[in-house]
Amino acid sequence: xxxxxxxxxxxxxxxxxxxxxxxxxxxxxxxxxxxxxxxxxxxxxxxxxxxxxxxxxxxxxxxxxxxxxxxxxxxxxxxxxxxxxxxxxxxxxxxxxxxxxxxxxxxxxxxxxxxxxxxxxxxxxxxxxxxxxxxxxxxxxxxxxxxxxxxxxxxxxxxxxxxxxxxxxxxxxxxxxxxxxxxxxxxxxxxxxxxxxxxxxxxxxxxxxxxxxxxxxxxxxxxxxxxxxxxxxxxxxxxxxxxxxxxxxxxxxxxxxxxxxxxxxxxxxxxxxxxxxxxxxxxxxxxxxxxxxxxxxxxxxxxxxxxxxxxxxxxxxxxxxxxxxxxxxxxxxxxxxxxxxxxxxxxxxxxxxxxxx
Amino acid sequence: xxxxxxxxxxxxxxxxxxxxxxxxxxxxxxxxxxxxxxxxxxxxxxxxxxxxxxxxxxxxxxxxxxxxxxxxxxxxxxxxxxxxxxxxxxxxxxxxxxxxxxxxxxxxxxxxxxxxxxxxxxxxxxxxxxxxxxxxxxxxxxxxxxxxxxxxxxxxxxxxxxxxxxxxxxxxxxxxxxxxxxxxxxxxxxxxxxxxxxxxxxxxxxxxxxxxxxxxxxxxxxxxxxxxxxxxxxxxxxxxxxxxxxxxxxxxxxxxxxxxxxxxxxxxxxxxxxxxxxxxxxxxxxxxxxxxxxxxxxxxxxxxxxxxxxxxxxxxxxxxxxxxxxxxxxxxxxxxxxxxxxxxxxxxxxxxxxxxxxxxxxxxxxxxxxxxxxxxxxxxxx
Numbered sequence: 001x002x003x004x005x006x007x008x009x010x011x012x013x014x015x016x017x018x019x020x021x022x023x024x025x026x027x028x029x030x031x032x033x034x035x036x037x038x039x040x041x042x043x044x045x046x047x048x049x050x051x052x053x054x055x056x057x058x059x060x061x062x063x064x065x066x067x068x069x070x071x072x073x074x075x076x077x078x079x080x081x082x083x084x085x086x087x088x089x090x091x092x093x094x095x096x097x098x099x100x101x102x103x104x105x106x107x108x109x110x111x112x113x114x115x116x117x118x119x120x121x122x123x124x125x126x127x128x129x130x131x132x133x134x135x136x137x138x139x140x141x142x143x144x145x146x147x148x149x150x151x152x153x154x155x156x157x158x159x160x161x162x163x164x165x166x167x168x169x170x171x172x173x174x175x176x177x178x179x180x181x182x183x184x185x186x187x188x189x190x191x192x193x194x195x196x197x198x199x200x201x202x203x204x205x206x207x208x209x210x211x212x213x214x215x216x217x218x219x220x221x222x223x224x225x226x227x228x229x230x231x232x233x234x235x236x237x238x239x240x241x242x243x244x245x246x247x248x249x250x251x252x253x254x255x256x257x258x259x260x261x262x263x264x265x266x267x268x269x270x271x272x273x274x275x276x277x278x279x280x281x282x283x284x285x286x287x288x289x290x291x292x293x294x295x296x297x298x299x300x301x302x303x304x305x306x307x308x309x310x311x312x313x314x315x316x317x318x319x320x321x322x323x324x325x326x327x328x329x330x331x332x333x334x335x336x337x338x339x340x341x342x343x344x345x346x347x348x349x350x351x352x353x354x355x356x357x
Numbered sequence: 358x359x360x361x362x363x364x365x366x367x368x369x370x371x372x373x374x375x376x377x378x379x380x381x382x383x384x385x386x387x388x389x390x391x392x393x394x395x396x397x398x399x400x401x402x403x404x405x406x407x408x409x410x411x412x413x414x415x416x417x418x419x420x421x422x423x424x425x426x427x428x429x430x431x432x433x434x435x436x437x438x439x440x441x442x443x444x445x446x447x448x449x450x451x452x453x454x455x456x457x458x459x460x461x462x463x464x465x466x467x468x469x470x471x472x473x474x475x476x477x478x479x480x481x482x483x484x485x486x487x488x489x490x491x492x493x494x495x496x497x498x499x500x501x502x503x504x505x506x507x508x509x510x511x512x513x514x515x516x517x518x519x520x521x522x523x524x525x526x527x528x529x530x531x532x533x534x535x536x537x538x539x540x541x542x543x544x545x546x547x548x549x550x551x552x553x554x555x556x557x558x559x560x561x562x563x564x565x566x567x568x569x570x571x572x573x574x575x576x577x578x579x580x581x582x583x584x585x586x587x588x589x590x591x592x593x594x595x596x597x598x599x600x601x602x603x604x605x606x607x608x609x610x611x612x613x614x615x616x617x618x619x620x621x622x623x624x625x626x627x628x629x630x631x632x633x634x635x636x637x638x639x640x641x642x643x644x645x646x647x648x649x650x651x652x653x654x655x656x657x658x659x660x661x662x663x664x665x666x667x668x669x670x671x672x673x674x675x676x677x678x679x680x681x682x683x684x685x686x687x688x689x690x691x692x693x694x695x696x697x698x699x700x701x702x703x704x705x706x707x708x709x710x711x712x713x714x715x716x717x718x719x720x721x722x723x724x725x726x727x728x729x730x731x732x733x734x735x736x737x738x739x
Contacts (some may be wrong), residue, residue: 326640
């Protein structure tokens with residue numbers, strides 16, 4: 001499934017998500033044509049079980065979709081729709097076609113099929129038709145809820161550093177489209193964890209594209225009578241970039257591959273940390289090698305670098321995940337350290353009541 | 358593009374199944390082994406321990422059964438060595454024979470050579486060193502000047518090797534020397550020999566390192582007469598043979614686990630309630646470790662599939678070495694524990710030792726700059 005997914009989606013993005021198109025969507029312009037193509041392809045329902053209308057793809061399969069979205073700077077919530085639909089399906093609810101996003105950070109109460117409260121920093125919150133979130137019910141139980149975005153009574157607009165919408169949605173007695181208890185084995189913060197996982201693959205894809213672009217530029221741009229890529233100083237920088245891009249790629253792949261009906265918390269934490277560092281290093285070197293042209297609006301380098309700067313902070317910075325991971329490691333002491341690291345995704349990541357001070 | 362070489366690879370269940378056995382063996386054999394000795398990692402020499410491992414079938418295990426091996430795939434060996442390295446077991450005696458010399462003899466040796474050398478390697482009794490660097494040939498290895506000249510049925514070796522790890526503890530050296538005039542192509546005219554280090558004309562002098570340890574040596578050859586069958590592989594093809602093994606040499610867990618002992622004393626000294634900075638740094642380093650391990654396993658999968666991931670192996674070594682070198686730097690910032698050569702806590706002594714060892718991590722087995730040159734070539738820049 002993975003190979004077909006990858007070749008199909010890359011063709012779709014290569015045709016539609018051109019740099020000019022992506023640039024035209026900055027600031028919250030909805031990519032209607034691109035989303036229509038995604039909808040038609042059925043990709044957004046990939047992770048939904050067959051019984052509930054999907055393709056029952058694994059996270060390892062879906063990794064290539066999210067990575068491709070990163071590689072092409074896709075200005076749409078493809079990953080969010082995959083995650084939202086996967087969670088609906090896990091909860092026994094039908095997948096939702098059309099535009100869909102998630103609220104990883106929400107303070108919401110479910111009462112008699114109606115929701116009160118706020119969903120924060122919803123990707124493309126102003127544009128999408130529906131949103132998946134977690135809401136508490138009166139007995140304190142966590143529920144997966146599907147909300148109509150139009151039902152929001154308050155909309156607070158915000159853009160990330162790449163010009164992608166990250167909007168707050170306020171709900172006052174909004175009727176839910178569907179709801180079900182959060183299945184056992186899934187943490188109440190599953191959307192934050194899943195969101196972090198999505199950003200690792202997007203980052204890996206974007207770094208891959210950025211490395212290609214930068215290596216090509218270094219081979220073409222001439223100074224002192226030869227390609228700048230023939231200078232050792234440039235070669236050594238690009239080697240460091242390549243190492244980081246490779247590290248990000250495998251870290252993201254591991255996060256998806258080790259996630260199944262539960263998400264591999266510790267592997268995702270490690271991937272968010274590794275991809276965050278790679279994003280910082282890679283974007284810095286890409287700009288350094290490109291020189292002034294890479295700093296212009298016209299040249300498409302920033303479509304990738306500004307996304308890297310946005311994504312490394314979303315769904316938890318490298319510091320947040322490092323602190324959670326470090327706190328858990330210290331709890332287990334040196335005896336438990338190596339066994340913890342070699343469990344391949346079977347480890348939970350305990351979430352401290354508060355982060356260490 | 359080159360970075361697509363890295364794909365996630367799980368350890369197969371039959372290899373994973375070895376983990377419990379080797380952990381039990383380590384618990385039993387190395388109970389109360391002190392952190393200061395664990396810190397030596399694959400520089401810790403203990404022939405008795407190597408023979409015990411050999412008796413369990415965990416040395417040369419990738420070699421054919423006919424020569425004492427277990428014909429196990431690269432992943433089985435991976436599980437064994439990562440467990441040993443993570444525990445800080447003293448694996449130095451057999452390390453080079455297990456990682457490099459055994460596979461080299463198995464790949465390029467004659468039937469007679471295999472029968473002669475491999476069974477003793479697998480028993481953990483036969484130790485090898487690698488004679489590559491010379492006083493004027495470090496990163497520029499192709500400029501070596503030591504020679505072997507044919508005289509009748511023998512080869513006569515003259516010259517000098519330096520920085521040869523474990524030459525003073527080993528029975529054999531695999532030496533790269535010139536057997537022909539320097540050709541237009543500078544990588545031609547070199548050959549590899551298995552040199553019995555007890556032969557007349559060989560002088561071995563340990564070189565003390567900055568921490569007072571004796572691991573590497575200078576080795577002099579003064580008209581050393583080798584039998585004809587000391588040649589391993591093809592005359593004149595020594596360079597190709599050396600580079601064929603580089604992916605094995607550069608991608609293993611020894612390229613990022615050298616400071617494992619320090620990570621452990623750090624975690625215990627920080628204790629169960631780390632402050633924000635301590636938690637963040639320990640978590641950050643551990644994430645890097647997990648990612649490096651996934652990269653290393655990916656290269657292992659490529660090796661298992663018969664590929665030649667020299668490029669990917671260079672990435673693992675360079676990133677891994679930077680990681681190993683970062684650990685003492687971070688450790689000394691997280692606690693007000695001054696490093697102690699003698700006295701002080703275990704953590705203080707491990708910190709002192711590994712702070713001093715760290716510079717060697719990115720020198721041994723190919724320098725940072727050489728590795729990055731290889732990586733740049735893979736990007737099409739050279």
